Amino acid sequence: MGELVLHRFQRGLTPKPRISGPRTHVFAQGREVRTAWHAKETVRGIYQIDSIPTALRYTLQLADDLQHESCPPEINKLGRTIARWTPQIANWHISKVTNGPTEALNNLIKRIKRTAFGFRNFANYRIRALLYAGKPNWNLLTTITPH
Structure with missing residues (x-):
């Protein structure tokens, strides 16, 4: 306290x-x-x-x-x-601009990496990242594929 x-x-x-x-x-x-x-x-x-x-x-x-x-x-x-x-x-x-949003995004990425430790499938990792980041648009999920 x-x-x-x-x-x-x-x-x-x-x-x-x-x-x-x-x-x-x-x-x-x-x-x-x-x-x-x-x-x-x-x-x-x-x-x-x-x-x-x-x-x-x-x-x-x-x-x-x-x-x-x-x-x-x-x-x-x-x-x-x-x-x-x-x-x-x-x-x-x-x-009147800070790097706060960038730091927040970097923090989010690091937390996702920590929680996704052990994922071998990129698609599962991507879904986990989208879920962790907030409300994913499930309609777009099948249209975005890594190259």
């Missing part, structure tokens, strides 16, 4: 989010947990900015701030990653 609280957005939290069990405040787990959660929320803030130049400045400043010596090593690494990906983050503000 505590992990779920950390995944929640700031606007969805109650003033004192708690984990099940001894009713301990989730941020009482340590400075690193609190710092990591605040870093996550700050990174999310990048995508709330409408102005491209402002977003670029914000991203560069955030990358620098997260690499400060007072931050835990994991947060420093996040800062270095954001610094490396600054052009791609800025491009999102131009196009």
